[in-house]
Amino acid sequence: MDITTEQLSAGMQYQLQIYFAGTQNVKPQLPVSFEELEQKASEVMKPEAFAYIAGSAGSEITTYNNKEAFNHWQIIPRMMGDVSQRSIVIELFGMQLPTPVLLAPVGVLSIAHPEAEVAVARAAKNLRVPQIVSTVSSKTIEEIGSVHGDHPHWFQLYWGRNNDFTRSIINRAEKAGYTAIVVTLDTRLFAWRERDIKNAYLPFLYNEGLANYFTDPVFLAEVGDPARNKMETMMHFANCFSNPSSTWNDLAVIRECTKLPVIVKGIQHANDAKKSIDHGADGIIVSNHGGRQLDGAIGAIDTLAGICDEVSDKTTILFDSGIRRGADVFKAMALGAKAVLVGRPYAYGLALAGEQGVKEVIANLLADVDLTMGLAGCNSWKDVTRDKLHHRN
Ligand SMILES: Cc1cc2nc3c(=O)[nH]c(=O)nc-3n(C[C@H](O)[C@H](O)[C@H](O)COP(=O)(O)O)c2cc1C
Numbered sequence: 001m002d003i004t005t006e007q008l009s010a011g012m013q014y015q016l017q018i019y020f021a022g023t024q025n026v027k028p029q030l031p032v033s034f035e036e037l038e039q040k041a042s043e044v045m046k047p048e049a050f051a052y053i054a055g056s057a058g059s060e061i062t063t064y065n066n067k068e069a070f071n072h073w074q075i076i077p078r079m080m081g082d083v084s085q086r087s088i089v090i091e092l093f094g095m096q097l098p099t100p101v102l103l104a105p106v107g108v109l110s111i112a113h114p115e116a117e118v119a120v121a122r123a124a125k126n127l128r129v130p131q132i133v134s135t136v137s138s139k140t141i142e143e144i145g146s147v148h149g150d151h152p153h154w155f156q157l158y159w160g161r162n163n164d165f166t167r168s169i170i171n172r173a174e175k176a177g178y179t180a181i182v183v184t185l186d187t188r189l190f191a192w193r194e195r196d197i198k199n200a201y202l203p204f205l206y207n208e209g210l211a212n213y214f215t216d217p218v219f220l221a222e223v224g225d226p227a228r229n230k231m232e233t234m235m236h237f238a239n240c241f242s243n244p245s246s247t248w249n250d251l252a253v254i255r256e257c258t259k260l261p262v263i264v265k266g267i268q269h270a271n272d273a274k275k276s277i278d279h280g281a282d283g284i285i286v287s288n289h290g291g292r293q294l295d296g297a298i299g300a301i302d303t304l305a306g307i308c309d310e311v312s313d314k315t316t317i318l319f320d321s322g323i324r325r326g327a328d329v330f331k332a333m334a335l336g337a338k339a340v341l342v343g344r345p346y347a348y349g350l351a352l353a354g355e356q357g358v359k360e361v362i363a364n365l366l367a368d369v370d371l372t373m374g375l376a377g378c379n380s381w382k383d384v385t386r387d388k389l390h391h392r393n
């Protein structure tokens, strides 16, 4: 009997296409492993741009902890269930999505590729994966939004002291079709990042990541011509970008400006998860910003179980920081996440091969997710439960 492609799982079909191409001497364009991908990106990118993306806070132990903590959780596979009809579909805020992966907000992407977030948007739309667009994107929220059209795309807000700017930018995101607002809480201060300090490199000072500010009526009304006085422009940017004096009650400002779901990013403690809910957030992203903010912090996945235990019946929980492979996605979902975000891997794909590079990196991850689910003996995320994991003390 011939095996039809319908009988093969998505992950296996994808993998077989790669092996068949190998018989014609066609090899995948990009390295498959994250470690080699990162190495290859370091060879083609400007050193200071690569350092900005790869780098983390201080000694970079938090990024190490993120990776290491995944090994605290080990998958216990089950045999001989029928896993031929698997599905990695999820439901998120009333939306059906074909996969549990979203593209994390990564700012200043023009330092990786001239097409920046627009190339990412094309890849995301093609793969039907939502993109979360940063306030400090290199292309405007309108340009990126117009690539997506009806395809889901969310806006990530850097929330500063200037409430008029906050209202203006949320309003622009709504008009450009974004369907959720992610408010990042862990970047109210900009971390001590040793690689960038050594290189004396901050992309914003080269106007990277300022597209949304330089096209915003509130920002422009205050600054006038941004080229006129660079120092003054940067002070206004800092004012709009962050506010270290804000407290939970201030979340009301954002809650009042939009009817879209508000999701707070950067939660690491169950009590903060509860506070987010009490102050009107519709969801949380358990994240330590990929280790880029607080040096010496706990590996992000190690905080997920406790947070899910406390609030998973009250809110929607997403996870990021260190997701590199299918097994990482499986573990986060088994611990209680409803979806995961991926950051650096797609930024490297972009740096190496633009839109095609992002597509390849994410398609590889999704095939790996599908195969991991099947190999663990699961058919859907309903089967991916905590008892499929062993915690190695
Ligand atoms: C170069 C770079 C820029 C980032 N910019 C933003 C940003 O603008 N807003 C934000 O909320 N998070 C930002 N992040 C953090 C990501 O959204 C995400 O939390 C992190 O990258 C996840 O970890 P991972 O890179 O290990 O996948 C950035 C991360 C990187 C690597």
Ligand SMILES: CCCCC(=O)C(=O)O
Pocket (backbone or CB within 6 Å): 107, 136, 187, 190, 289, 292
């Ligand atoms: C000032 C930080 C903006 C981009 C960002 O979030 C990051 O580099 O991690």
